[in-house]
Amino acid sequence: MGTEPEKQDKKTKTRVRMKEQEPAERARNFREVPFGYTPEEAVEEASRCLSCKNPPCREGCPVEVEIPQFIRLIKEGNFLEACYTIKQKNALPAVCGRVCPQENQCEARCIVGKKGDPVAIGNLERFAADYEAEKGEVRIPEKPRATGRKVAIIGSGPGGLTCASDLIMSGHEVTMFEALHKPGGVLVYGIPEFRLPKVIVEREVGYIRKLGVEVVTNAVIGRLFTVDELLNEKGYDACFIATGAGLPMFLGIPGENFNGVYSANEFLTRANLMKAYLFPEYDTPIKRPGRVAVFGAGNVAMDSARVALRLGAEKVYLVYRRSEAEMPARKAEIHHAKEEGVEFVLLTNPVRFLDDGNGNLRAVECIRMELGEPDESGRRRPVPVEGSEFEMEIDVAIPALGAKANPLLLKTLPDLRLNRRGYIIAEEETGMTSKRGVFAGGDIVTGAATVILAMGAGKKVARAINGYLKWKYWDVSGFIEQ
């Protein structure tokens, strides 16, 4: 492995903790929870890295950030170079340092993690990016020679942003179309301010604008322009669909349309994109709930619960039909939610919503569950306990069950092959679809996944588009049966 375990003295077993706002205080404001490392803390944490020759951490990173190199630069106090090193592989380090599930990726593989805490790669990545932004030394690379080719990118989430920045650096003309009034995808409308401050996303979008990408907001592709028009009339040579998985799922139980039942998408969009937590300074309203129940246990559920707390809720229940061990959310988020006072109601499933007689939510009837035989996924299947129904008084309910593919654009593309779940079929290495010149990647191909995977897809697609623009080669028979 090329590591020197004997160097691992006691001091290096625990990582430098990132200071954060106290739970009681932060549960009532929208400011970011962790404060970030000071330069001293960053250097100290960086010095725990063993600079492995064959670094396993790098393989755990979907975009293969040169982890030992950038960490060594931090150790040497060369913070700006550290950031440039990360940026060669990852255009959005300030975002990834904050929201990547590092514990399952880069940090899960770190050698130091075998005997203690793994090196805090995410925290260091965040530090380097924030340092660069703070010093105002964002480097704008020289513009390459223009190729005269034009690429349209649909959707400005992490997948679209990454692909756009890579393609513009290859000398193509790039236009990114976004349906909403602000670019950033889930980074602006979904992930809340206290986990990912919106100025960071604005900064990253500003950066790719400076590189020369034209960002067109308020452009609902499928309605304003179709993909065929972009390719045949507007002169685009290729098109990348990165529209995410933005269709909310509901529980499908009675009473789900009462006032006070929000999809997680709506609740988070009102709060984050529309800044409803600043109502009435901002015009968009949101119910200031007394008691809230969130259904689900992924990142989206945790975010919804924590936003509800910050809107002043006195009680926030997180209702999940399995047990804590099966929760899909990041461990850190579960921990944060608990610390802030979210109450977990486990092995419980909603049955129906009840109203006050005027269509306003009053309560939810739930049933207790127990774990039965394992299902196909290997997890023990929850089964209802007969006769265990009970009512919970609530005035806001938020089903946070994940997302589906939004058909708005897809139904204008009859020649684009979709899988059974409605997502686009695309070749994994290239993002090529069944339609010539059209590539796809991110959540619209994989279903709801992660920021870094969408970025990884954006990168691969940028490479494939470069090839396609040169050779005009299109063969998808290998993975799409005719």
Added chain:
Amino acid sequence: MFEILKKQELSENITLFEIDAKDIAKKAEPGNFIVLRIHEEGERIPLTIADFDRERGTLTTVFQKVGKTTHHLGTLNEGDFISDVIGPLGINSHIENFGKVVCVGGGVGIAPVYPIARALKHAGNHVFSIIGARTKSLLFWEDRMRQVSDELIVTTDDGSCGRKAVVTIPLEELLKEHTDIKLVIAIGPAIMMKFVCKTTEKYNVKTVVSLNSIMIDGTGMCGGCRVEVGGETKFCCVDGPDFDGHKVDFDLLMERQKMYLDEERTAFERYKAALGG
């Protein structure tokens, strides 16, 4: 940024804007709407595309001042800009030669019914139109509606213009007299659409309504615009806004429209106070 090219006060509290939006105008069809946001702190509100001119690249929208955002919108003038205009959204109204049809527009609903009546007329239909408002000063576009209708009936609740009646009275007379009416289109306040549907149900005449639930994105992303049609939940912005009126749960629609009454009042009071002081 989208420039307001023309402003016209149509009645006491109803304003017309012609907006420079070349790309949207190119694609707009009867039944479509836009979502707009006036400025950075603004909310997103939907307004129907009441007319469009593909050559000049303009959209016409007609709005009633009911709360903060629409009042604020009403203070803008020719040459001013609206930060965001998104569209065209919603499915296109279904247009074909049905034979005899009735178009009913109530209050500000006269504006969205106009392009549909026009398209139906072009398609060869015999178009009866009924437009109604509380009182004369709230009526508008009588001339435009007359141009696209074979017969136009005007009603006001107080009789200050046209017949003193609600729109369902002449509608029922038409349905009785012309048993070959194939379709009724009704756009207006939810309560009006509900009673139009009650009327047409008796005569078994298909009725299309345009629902106005509270919206944010208008693209199917948030689900806030949920309505129930035939016992199924639909997203008004992408599955509609046109629906089969006989299947719509109007009571639910009206309850959901009231979701933010308190907040809307707060916003409006605050807005008026800011103007006053």
